[in-house]
Amino acid sequence: MDQFDFIVLAVKTLVILVLIIQVVPVMIYLERKIAALIQDRPGPNRVGPLGLLQPVADALKLLMKEDPVPSNVNKFLFQIAPFLAVMPACLSLAALPLGDFFEIGDRKYLLQIADLNVGLLYIFAIGSLGIYGTLFGGWASNNKFSLIGAMRSASQIVSYEIPLALGVTGAVMMYGTLSLREMVFKQSGLLLGVLPNWGVFYQPLGFLVFFVAAFAETNRLPFDLPETEAELVAGFHTEYGSMSFASFFMAEYMAMTTMSAVMTTVYFGGWQIPYLSDEALFSMIGSRNILALIQVAVFFTKVMVFMCIYVWVRWTLPRFRFDQLMKLSWGNLIPIGLINIVLTAIGLYFWDKR
Amino acid sequence: MENFLPVLLLLFFAVCLCIGIYTVSHILGPKNPNASKLSTYECGVEPEGSARVPFKTHFYLVAVLFLLFDVEGVFFIPWAIIYRDSLKEGTDILIAGGLYMALLVLALSYIFRKRLLRLH
Amino acid sequence: MTPEMMTNLKLFAPEIALTFFLCTLFVYDAVLPSLRKTLFPLIVIVFGMGLAIWATADVATGVQTYFSGMIANDGFGNFFRIFFFATAAICAIVAYGSKELETSGRTEFGLLLLCITFGLSLMANATHLLTLYIGIETASILSFAMAGFARHTLRGNEASIKYLIFGALSSGLMIYGFSLIYGYTGSLQYAEIGKYLTAHADGRPLIVLFALFLIYGGIAYKISAFPMHFWTPDVYEGTTSPVATFFSVGPKAAGVAALIRFFLTACATKTGEGVWTSIPGLSLPNAVAMIAAVTMLIGNLSAIGQTNVKRILAYSSIAHVGYILMGLVGMEKTGLTAILFYLVAYCLMNIGAFWVVGIVSDIKKSEDLSAFRGMGWSSPTLGVCMAVFLFSLTGIPMFSGFIGKFLLFGALLKAPGFLWLAIFGVLNSVVSLYYYSKILKAMYFERDEQVVALDLLPLHRAGLVLLAIPTVVLGLFFGPVIEFAEKAVLSFL
Numbered sequence: 028m029d030q031f032d033f034i035v036l037a038v039k040t041l042v043i044l045v046l047i048i049q050v051v052p053v054m055i056y057l058e059r060k061i062a063a064l065i066q067d068r069p070g071p072n073r074v075g076p077l078g079l080l081q082p083v084a085d086a087l088k089l090l091m092k093e094d095p096v097p098s099n100v101n102k103f104l105f106q107i108a109p110f111l112a113v114m115p116a117c118l119s120l121a122a123l124p125l126g127d128f129f130e131i132g133d134r135k136y137l138l139q140i141a142d143l144n145v146g147l148l149y150i151f152a153i154g155s156l157g158i159y160g161t162l163f164g165g166w167a168s169n170n171k172f173s174l175i176g177a178m179r180s181a182s183q184i185v186s187y188e189i190p191l192a193l194g195v196t197g198a199v200m201m202y203g204t205l206s207l208r209e210m211v212f213k214q215s216g217l218l219l220g221v222l223p224n225w226g227v228f229y230q231p232l233g234f235l236v237f238f239v240a241a242f243a244e245t246n247r248l249p250f251d252l253p254e255t256e257a258e259l260v261a262g263f264h265t266e267y268g269s270m271s272f273a274s275f276f277m278a279e280y281m282a283m284t285t286m287s288a289v290m291t292t293v294y295f296g297g298w299q300i301p302y303l304s305d306e307a308l309f310s311m312i313g314s315r316n317i318l319a320l321i322q323v324a325v326f327f328t329k330v331m332v333f334m335c336i337y338v339w340v341r342w343t344l345p346r347f348r349f350d351q352l353m354k355l356s357w358g359n360l361i362p363i364g365l366i367n368i369v370l371t372a373i374g375l376y377f378w379d380k381r
Numbered sequence: 382m383e384n385f386l387p388v389l390l391l392l393f394f395a396v397c398l399c400i401g402i403y404t405v406s407h408i409l410g411p412k413n414p415n416a417s418k419l420s421t422y423e424c425g426v427e428p429e430g431s432a433r434v435p436f437k438t439h440f441y442l443v444a445v446l447f448l449l450f451d452v453e454g455v456f457f458i459p460w461a462i463i464y465r466d467s468l469k470e471g472t473d474i475l476i477a478g479g480l481y482m483a484l485l486v487l488a489l490s491y492i493f494r495k496r497l498l499r500l501h
Numbered sequence: 502m503t504p505e506m507m508t509n510l511k512l513f514a515p516e517i518a519l520t521f522f523l524c525t526l527f528v529y530d531a532v533l534p535s536l537r538k539t540l541f542p543l544i545v546i547v548f549g550m551g552l553a554i555w556a557t558a559d560v561a562t563g564v565q566t567y568f569s570g571m572i573a574n575d576g577f578g579n580f581f582r583i584f585f586f587a588t589a590a591i592c593a594i595v596a597y598g599s600k601e602l603e604t605s606g607r608t609e610f611g612l613l614l615l616c617i618t619f620g621l622s623l624m625a626n627a628t629h630l631l632t633l634y635i636g637i638e639t640a641s642i643l644s645f646a647m648a649g650f651a652r653h654t655l656r657g658n659e660a661s662i663k664y665l666i667f668g669a670l671s672s673g674l675m676i677y678g679f680s681l682i683y684g685y686t687g688s689l690q691y692a693e694i695g696k697y698l699t700a701h702a703d704g705r706p707l708i709v710l711f712a713l714f715l716i717y718g719g720i721a722y723k724i725s726a727f728p729m730h731f732w733t734p735d736v737y738e739g740t741t742s743p744v745a746t747f748f749s750v751g752p753k754a755a756g757v758a759a760l761i762r763f764f765l766t767a768c769a770t771k772t773g774e775g776v777w778t779s780i781p782g783l784s785l786p787n788a789v790a791m792i793a794a795v796t797m798l799i800g801n802l803s804a805i806g807q808t809n810v811k812r813i814l815a816y817s818s819i820a821h822v823g824y825i826l827m828g829l830v831g832m833e834k835t836g837l838t839a840i841l842f843y844l845v846a847y848c849l850m851n852i853g854a855f856w857v858v859g860i861v862s863d864i865k866k867s868e869d870l871s872a873f874r875g876m877g878w879s880s881p882t883l884g885v886c887m888a889v890f891l892f893s894l895t896g897i898p899m900f901s902g903f904i905g906k907f908l909l910f911g912a913l914l915k916a917p918g919f920l921w922l923a924i925f926g927v928l929n930s931v932v933s934l935y936y937y938s939k940i941l942k943a944m945y946f947e948r949d950e951q952v953v954a955l956d957l958l959p960l961h962r963a964g965l966v967l968l969a970i971p972t973v974v975l976g977l978f979f980g981p982v983i984e985f986a987e988k989a990v991l992s993f994l
Binding site: 037038039042044048089090091093094110113114115117118120121134137140141142143144148169171174175178181182185186187188192193196197200201202203205222269270271273274290349350353354357360361365368369372373375376379 | 382385386387388390391392398399402403405406407409410411412413414415419433434436439441444445446447450451452453454455457458462463464465466468471472475476479482485486487489492493498499500
Binding site for chain 3: 484
């Protein structure tokens with residue numbers, strides 16, 4: 028690969044990283060506005076028109092606040108914990124397909140940081156590293172509540188990793204590949220002439236399991252016992268100030284984005300517009316690059332829909348108790364995931380025989 | 382290798398991001414430590430006892446069981462990838478997968494019957 | 502199902518039968534908790550073992566290694582499979598009669614026992630370092646759990662943790678040795694390692710010796726040979742007697758089998774029907790002789806000052822490993838046959854000795870020498886059987902222990918230049934007479950102040966007699982067993 032390719036690769040990586048980081052401020056705003064909508068109040072409307080500059084204000088405030096490091100913490104672990112949380116969240120973006128490809132001159136570049144042929148497994152593997160940040164934060168804080176919050180969070184994340192993997196195995200069986208790019212291509216066309224050929228219509232149980240597990244993986248309500256405001260102050264990030272706190276926050280939102288992106292890619296057709304195939308669109312527009320932009324826009328729209336669902340669920344449902352949480356994962360989600368695999372296996376056997 | 386070079390670049394950018402955040406917040410943020418800011422937070426009262434509470438063995442059990450079932454899930458994935466192609470050669474792969482799942486269902490049901498994941 | 506897969510499954514049938522019974526026990530334990538206290542687990546285990554032994558006798562021959570070179574299929578392996586299954590069945594009976602194991606925990610004990618047997622079988626039949634590792638780890642990790650079976654006592658927890666830490670350390674060292682060997686020879690299969698080491702006999706870097714030493718260390722931990730014997734007394738003393746019974750026989754035999762297989766296949770070449778010579782530069786006989794001598798010495802000398810009978814037996818088991826390793830020095834079939842015979846005899850007498858200790862500790866609630874006072878007179882069966890076992894362990898003539906030691910010394914003398922080891926072994930046997938007679942003295946020549954009623958279950962009486970009889974009989978009619986062992990050794994890969 029020559030120099031030009033390398034530069035394009037670097038720029039593409041940076042742009043995609045920045046794009047997905049930009050979801051965080053958007054979510055800060057949307058979270059509060061949608062919460063306000065659900066709770067029948069105005070929400071942020073002071074900073075800028077309709078409160079649209081609220082994220083800017085929040086970011087500036089967090090940047091300029093003091094970051095006190097309490098005196099009897101484990102200094103090294105305390106300071107690297109937020110970054111240990113952010114790093115896996117950033118790294119797992121590598122396999123997400125934002126679109127098909129774009130052209131510069133006569134060269135094609137994929138709208139994906141890396142087209143890994145183990146993309147899905149890579150995302151789960153890197154995502155699992157996110158627990159380290161939580162555990163280090165709770166342990167290093169030298170605070171009983173942080174420690175309890177961190178242990179609970181770790182055991183919750185760890186319990187829900189399994190339904191996450193099992194839920195997706197059904198889709199992997201159907202598509203026969205782990206590469207997210209391939210999965211998007213296999214979801215083109217129409218099912219029964221009416222519905223788009225999306226994964227969710229073939230794997231409703233798998234989607235359900237994955238959906239619930241994704242909520243628990245990101246410590247979002249109804250699974251946010253580790254960071255409940257009423258009980259543990261702020262769980263494992265009690266002792267953290269300004270930007271460290273913002274790092275944990277950012278890591279959580281980026282994990283949410285990754286999960287939503289995986290959901291759209293595996294179950295909802297990724298960057299494809301329903302009922303409009305690529306060729307039709309290309310013949311309408313004529314330029315690959317504009318098509319690429321449209322695909323990215325469609326992708327982000329779908330992701331934002333899921334993010335809004337995240338916020339909606341957060342402000343609607345009450346919280347699970349810790350033992351209810353564990354029972355849900357081990358007792359309900361894992362069996363349903365296994366049943367889904369059995370049903371998919373038998374279904375594929377009969378489907379492929381006919 | 383070509384596939385993973387972008388991941389390396391992403392790693393580099395993520396590290397730059399983290400360092401950037403850290404540096405900016407250190408430059409821009411004031412530093413006025415006083416006694417109450419430096420002490421451990423416990424809802425406003427003096428912290429009591431050591432923070433290193435001996436934690437329940439329940440968490441350890443959850444971790445060990447996660448290890449077993451995660452490895453199970455990981456072994457499911459290659460089986461799932463070749464499943465559809467291998468179906469063409471007969472039902473061997475279905476039976477193999479069924480046996481594997483039967484062992485795991487046995488383990489899962491053992492956990493439930495013996496109530497190993499109860500918190501109390 | 503390719504024919505190769507069918508052969509694999511057929512040859513693995515004993516272990517599959519074992520796994521099937523393991524699953525049966527699982528289901529039984531989970532589904533019918535009310536039946537936990539009855540005989541059912543014992544019946545399942547013994548029946549399962551019988552089935553497995555039957556399956557062993559039935560395996561097809563003609564294939565040397567199966568599962569693509571990971572497991573060996575030869576008479577040697579079958580001998581050890583039968584050995585492990587029989588040992589597990591006997592230990593299940595010992596455990597059933599023991600009051601130390603909580604009645605409700607017997608099914609879990611049975612589960613652990615069956616699974617450890619599976620691991621031991623893998624260890625003894627492995628021809629690939631990874632299979633060896635899987636076998637060792639299955640056996641070890643479950644042994645950690647079994648060692649701590651009396652989990653409400655401090656001693657049990659201590660024994661378990663000590664075993665765990667030592668086991669983890671030696672596992673790590675062993676797998677480091679595996680990786681070094683893999684890096685040097687490019688393969689993890691015993692045969693290919695052997696071929697590579699023979700072909701590149703000169704100019705071999707020192708690191709290969711280091712790697713082989715580490716691998717030896719990992720296996721030595723299982724058989725409690727020097728230098729990895731330190732855990733043995735503490736763990737045996739801390740665990741319940743049935744567990745110590747199984748530990749002293751099962752893993753030792755598996756480790757010895759694994760040691761023989763690995764070092765004779767990878768570090769020696771077969772130069773004749775049942776004769777091996779070590780690769781130039783790796784003098785296996787000298788190394789084994791040194792280790793055997795030191796192990797014997799440590800076991801026997803340390804046992805002299807002990808007052809806890811279980812510790813005496815633990816140190817004696819270390820010493821017996823020393824004797825067993827003597828058989829490997831000659832690297833020919835007489836030595837290996839002697840090892841196999843000695844293992845059979847050792848199994849019987851050691852299980853018997855530990856069972857007696859278990860019974861006494863159930864009744865008198867103590868394992869000290871003082872608990873044995875007057876046992877010989879208050880319970881004749883116990884006394885006579887213990888005397889038989891102890892005499893056999895010492896190596897007094899006309900017991901099977903004597904025949905075993907005789908064969909081992911005989912095989913040793915065939916190899917030139919190891920007369921010193923034979924003399925050393927005899928001296929050590931004399932030393933061992935001292936501490937075994939201490940127990941006998943307490944049993945017969947001392948009187949107990951308070952007479953405690955001895956309620957030996959009929960199971961105990963029958964079992965002890967059934968173990969004592971072969972111990973004597975094998976000392977007189979040892980021909981058939983030796984022939985069987987010789988056939989097994991000759992069919993070694």
